[in-house]
Amino acid sequence: MSDIVIPPGLVLIVGAFALPFVSLRLRNVLLLGLPLVALALVWMVPDGEALRLSWFGYELTPVRGDALARVFGTVFALMVFGGGLYSLNQPRTLELTSAYAYAGSALGVVFAGDLLSVFVFWELMALASTMVIWSAGREAWGPGIRYAIIHLLGGVILMAGVAGQIWTTGDIGFHAMATDGWPRWLILAGFLINAGAPPLQAWLPDAYPAASWSGMVFLSAFTTKTAVYVLMRGFPGAEILLWVGLFMACYGIVFAILENDMRRILAYSIINQVGFMVTGIGIGTELALNGAAAHAFAHIIYKALLLMSAGSVLYMTGKSKCTDLGGLFRTMPVTTVCGTIGALAISAFPLTSGFVSKSMINSAAGEEHLAVVWFVLAAATAGVFLHAGIKFPWFVFFQKDSGMRPPDPPANMRWAMYLLSAICIGLGVFPQPLYAILPYPVDYEPYTGSHVVQQLQLLLFSGLAFFLLLNALKRTRTITLDVDWLWRGLAPGPAVRLARWVSAWRAVALERLGGSLTFVVGSLRRHHGPEGIVGGTWPTGVMAFWTTVLLAGLLVVYYI
Known part of the structure; x- marks a missing residue:
């Protein structure tokens, strides 16, 4: 407490607002340097309450360190560095300013030790991420408005829960809570909205693909994973999260298979993957919580890699529909290889990061004899290989020739994909560095003969089903309707009549x-x-x- 502790997120927030006022060269230096400084600060935060403030009679803890915070802080800082490297040739300084403020706010949530500090950074994160969407241009205005409405609604629900918690208990500490009162149910609901849980999950595939080719890379990393973090911190072992997570895992697969837009495919797969993490939190054992944290770490990296490859295609061709793409492996080999590595990682293929993280959640379900949960997760793993492991790279890079011959993207975008590809493979081959920073001691071996054979059987038969059903899975120029149609399509008619x-x-x-x-x-x-x-x-x-x-x-x- 006597040493000066600098909040890691503060560096990104303050640095973000300097970006519009510096030269292009200095801007690029800040884009790469700020996340490295933040990463160093993450590991300088000691365990326990590192910074305390008094505010209107409340003792706030804006910085508190522990193993869980360091896991998410580390991957958030790495993600900002990779996203900044990828975005060096992004001309919209507003987007980069908003993205770095967004990332800094997410780090603020991760290290917050009280509910009021969590709420402040939570709302800053919502505002900054909305600006990331709006900075893409006029077409992003509508999705950005809908995104802001949902997240401000979630913020109001969260604030009501925090106020109720203070009123009923007088406690503002952010720690594990039981779902035994209406304030805590409201807090849980506010967290789940940001996680993309039902029934308001459609904000994610609606808003994220409206962002620019670089903006969606940042968006994929922070909002839903920050929600995973606060669920792990606040509600480990809550049984309702089991069923919410399983629904999300299945829901994301169904809509990703139906989707034609490559970035909407990956947006739905975010919901699917977060569903695995939420299920692990619901199981609540040390192995399951370690698995949820490890999978969040791995997911942020491989999802960003997938979106970088998709963003590179969009950047070089101006197209995002699968029906407009195909045959790009001929002239975009780097993007193809890196996208394929990301696809294998999200599918939990052996020797990739997804295999060593997702398997912990499945094993935890088996150890707790949760047969239904285990079988649903196994089916969801096969479904992931269908929509993200095969469908995305096949229809974008390998299907019938579209006639386009774009080259690979600029060097900085390729370097970013190289970096994240190396992390995906490195963690898959050597998972011990990741296991060493997890919240609980790890006594788990992912590469057992039975587990590897089981996973390969699951994935290979899933791949066989894809090619046998290829004609049925080919997409047409259609629009997929989600539950947001209820308030975007069905509700306006009665609303207009009511207004009249x-x-x-x-x-x-x-x-x-x-x-x-x-x-x-x-x-x-x-x-x-x-x-x-x-x-x-x-x-x-x-x-x-x-x-x-x-x-x-x-x-x-x-x-x-």
């Missing part, structure tokens, strides 16, 4: 009120105006008489 009825009722009410006011004013004028009986001049004797009468009446009332 309210407008007509208001007009009638105002007309009647106006008539009543006119009558009252007229009556007052008739009686109290210059010609009225009350407004006229009365003789002094008459006034004295009535004054005497009133005083007499007052005396009578007083004595009675």
